[in-house]
Amino acid sequence: MTQMKETPVTSTLTQNAASGGASVSLENLVRTYGKVRALDGLTLKIEPGEFMALLGPSGCGKTTALRVLAGFEQLDSGRVVVGGEDLSNVSAQKRDMGMVFQSYSLFPNLNVLNNVAFGLRMRKQSASKRRAKAGELLEMVGLSDQAGKYPHQMSGGQQQRVALARALAIEPRVLLLDEPLSALDAIVRAELRDQIRSLQQRLAITTVFVTHDQEEVLSMADRVCVMSRGHIEQVATPSELYARPVTAFVAQFVGISSRVPVDASGREVVIFGQRCPVRSGEGSSLSGPVDALLRPEDIAIAVDPEGKGFVTRKSFLGAVTRLVVQVGEISVRVDVRSDVGSEIELGTHVRPSIVARDVLIAPRKVDVLSDPATAS
Secondary structure, eight states: OOOOOOSOOOSHHHHHHHTOOOOEEEEEEEEEETTEEEEEEEEEEEOTTOEEEEEOOTTSSHHHHHHHHHTSSOOSEEEEEETTEEOTTSOGGGSOEEEEOTTOOOOTTSOHHHHHHHHHHHTTOOHHHHHHHHHHHHHHTTOGGGTTOOGGGSOHHHHHHHHHHHHHHTOOSEEEEESTTTTSOHHHHHHHHHHHHHHHHHHTOEEEEEESOHHHHHHHOSEEEEEETTEEEEEEOHHHHHHSOOSHHHHHHSSOOEEEEEEEETTEEEETTEEEEBOSSTTTTOOEEEEEEEOGGGEEEEEOTTOSEEEEEEEEOSSEEEEEEEETTEEEEEEEEHHHHTTOOTTOEEEEEEOSSSBEEEEOOTTTTSOGGGOO
């Protein structure tokens, strides 16, 4: 796959970006489809030049929010403000948004150069300016030698980079990415996400990225907005989102968590015989029977013939090996260094302990005893 050029870019796009991208404010957005409330009072502020990811399962409202921002969907109520200007009643064509779709949406009858220049043609720019700008954008995405090809002659990754160049050609105030990598194979997807992030940082363009892939947002975004049922569960940096989820939904959607039934009292719980403070957030005031949500790295194990746990499954993940440990009636995931994991056989008795400084708790689930190794 051809690499994007890292040479300095002197286009007007870069010059405009140098002054800072546009701020975006979504204010109390409500959008319904019949009895379904796709957006339920969603409020989100995006800083100029920020890469914001909207993350959540199918049906959570993330794509609806993106389409509302683009002007493709009408609101029941609420406001869309970009750069201090209320765009709620402004048509999509006049919002100066660049959009990249999952399906590429290139024109099959136009070559690569003319696909990139299409938006400029709609804006009545001269043919010479269109060619110059399209050539510059193709150079930026590493496809200057592909200008005369047609979409069907290119790989999926190349087509998506053409779509990105086309979106950037109109010098948008905001770049919108609607699951642009999901149709690509794993290797191309990983490479292209790094290239998109690098280009976005160079141009300092405000970007909103919709995906259901947690790996993409953790590696690309400045901040992540996790959505569920039309509302926001948490907005945080990727590292904070993973390390300090504030709701059970976030803890289980971003990363992997095992649920361990415990009793909460005085903002403490006892897990594997240890007293652990309860993390501030959803459920922190609960008492009585609850579930503690533990990341695989929150738990340590020591091989102990008298230990109350034993290993039931091993999965080699490269630098770490993930073990499933049965402790009484519950199963928990534990990550260990692979050089350590290679020495631990199935059935080995171990003594689990908690190494997290505090734990997130949530209301008790009746299916908590299910094997986490088979849970989604």
